[in-house]
Structures are given as structure tokens and as C-alpha cells.
Amino acid sequence: DIQMTQSPASLSASLGETVSIECLASEDIYSNLAWYQQKPGKSPQLLIYYASSLQDGVPSRFSGSESGTQYSLEINSLQPEDEGDYFCQQSYKFPRTFGGGTKLELK
């Protein structure tokens, strides 16, 4: 199975700051990487697909990038509504696997 190692597990930042979340794939997944946001008590929502493509309706302050097997989600100019959990997920092979998640809190 492809392991997705996500870091950090938790993150605290201030309004207006820029933060980055990383996911390291255990093998090449050829950009088949998605990012999701999940708010408390809600279902996950797709933010980014194919590593860097922004899902319709997602604010442009969210962006994705890749370098080899390392994938990053960057959130610019943090807003209050960005608080929540973030997960990466590979869609290159079955079983589909998720990163362990990052809890983002605003100071």
C-alpha cells in the first residue's frame, strides 16, 4: 500500500498568515494527490486535485504544489473559516490512502 505521511499533525497560526501542510508519498504517485478540508461535524470537502488544480468554488488563497514525492498545500492570508482538519489522499493506486490529517487552529 502507498503510505501518505502528513505533517505537521497540528498547526496554530494567526489571521492573515500563510501556512503550509506537507504530504510525503512512499512511492511515486504521479501527481494523483488531492487535498480535503473537514470542519467539525461536517463531511470533507475537496480543495485541490491532481496536486495543484483548484476545485470549483474554492478560494484562490488555497494552492497545491509538488516536488518529487512531496506534496504541499499552502493557505495564504488565513481566514477564520480556514480552521479545521486537512487531509491529503492519493488516487494513483488501490487501496486509496489518506494522510493522517493536520488540525489547523487560529490563534
Next chain:
Amino acid sequence: EVQLVESGGGLVQPGRSLKLSCAASGFTFSDYNMAWVRQAPKKGLEWVATISYDGSSTYYRDSVKGRFTISRDNAKSTLYLQMDSLRSEDTATYYCARSDYSAFDYWGQGVMVTVSS
């Protein structure tokens, strides 16, 4: 508007069965692969199973193979998950999700399954 509405969850004893349903609307159901993803309380996301758009192919995580069956009725725009021989570790919120080739682009609100005696 894409909508996915799960039903069928509840409390069940270990070893018993439960069948989840997911009613889809707002898109052409038969054009899309569909999946079930679960989340144990206070834990991360875990993919469970995927079915191809026409039902001809199915994929499962190892821990549910032989116990869970994903199926679909394209005429009714409904996805199913038959769960047999349930274990305490199957306790989770189960989400139905639309699956394109790159991601799960729409999710249902989730349904809770609790396996306990």
C-alpha cells in the same frame, strides 16, 4: 446541485449485518464511479470501497474484503454497502462519495455505524 444522502446506519451487535444506502441526485449517476469512505470517532479518513460507473469493477480495502459488498442500482441512482460479520473496529461514520479519477469530489453528510454488544 449534487446531493448524496446516506441512510441505514445504527447500532448493531458484533457479527451481525447492516446495509447502507446512498441516494444520489443532481448529476448523471451512471457516469461516475462511487465510493465509501469511513471515519472512526476522532480519527482520520479511511477508504473502504469503490465501484465503477457501470458496476463491473469493485475494489475493497483488505480489512473489509469478504465481509463488505459495494453495489449500485443506476436506475435508482443509489449506491449500497452491505456490511456482514461486523466488528467493533468497523464503528465509524460512513460517507458516500462521488469519485472521479483524481479525487472524491462530492461527499454525503455521513451515517453513523456503531458495532457494540
